[in-house]
C-alpha cells in the first residue's frame with residue numbers, strides 16, 4: 001500500500017530493475033547462504049498490520065480512512081468536515097505516521113510462526129519501503145514479535161533488489177508483497193520468482209483482486225506457508 005498505488009500495475013516506463021544507490025550496499029552487507037532458497041517479504045500489510053496502525057494514528061489527527069479504493073490519497077478524510085485530505089498533505093502525514101508508529105505496529109497473525117517453520121529450508125529477508133531513518137525501529141519491532149530477520153530499507157520498485165538477491169543466493173526465490181506494481185517489477189526482473197500477493201487487511205483484499213503477476217493470493221499466513229512449502233519442495237528443498 002502506498003499513497004498512490006494504481007489499481008492496475010502499469011509500471012509507466014519505470015525501470016523494474018532500478019536499484020536505489022542506498023539499497024545495494026545493504027544487500028551486499030547481508031550474510032546470505034549460496035544455494036539456499038530465499039524468502040523476500042514485504043513488511044507493511046504482510047508482516048505488520050499497516051492499515052490497522054494507520055487508522056489508530058489517523059484518530060489522533062482528527063482523520064479517518066474511508067477505504068473506497070486501493071489507495072490512501074483521496075480516502076483519508078477529516079472527521080469534522082468529511083473533506084478528503086489533499087494529496088499535497090499526504091507526504092507529511094505519512095512521515096508523521098511512520099515516525100510515531102513504526103515501533104508499535106502489530107504483527108499479522110501467523111506471520112512469525114510461518115516464517116519460523118520455513119526457516120529450516122529457506123533464509124528470510126524483509127524488503128520494505130520504510131524510510132532509511134526508520135529502518136532500525138522496524139528491525140526492533142519485527143524482532144520483538146519473533147521476526148528477527150535482516151531488513152533492507154528499499155526505495156521504489158522491488159525488482160532490482162530481488163534480482164540482486166537471486167544472483168547472490170543462486171537458489172529459488174519467494175517474494176511476498178501487497179502492492180501489484182512491486183509484484184509486476186519482480187516478475188519483470190526475475191521471472192522464476194514464486195510470487196505471493198499477500199494482503200492482511202480483508203477490506204483491502206476485497207478492493208483489489210489478485211495481481212496478474214502473482215501465483216497465489218491470500219490474506220492468511222497458514223495458506224501462504226503451505227503454498228511456499230509446496231514450491232520449495234517442488235524445487236527440491
Ligand SMILES: [Mg+2]
Nearest residue numbers: 001042044045
Ligand atoms: Mg506493503
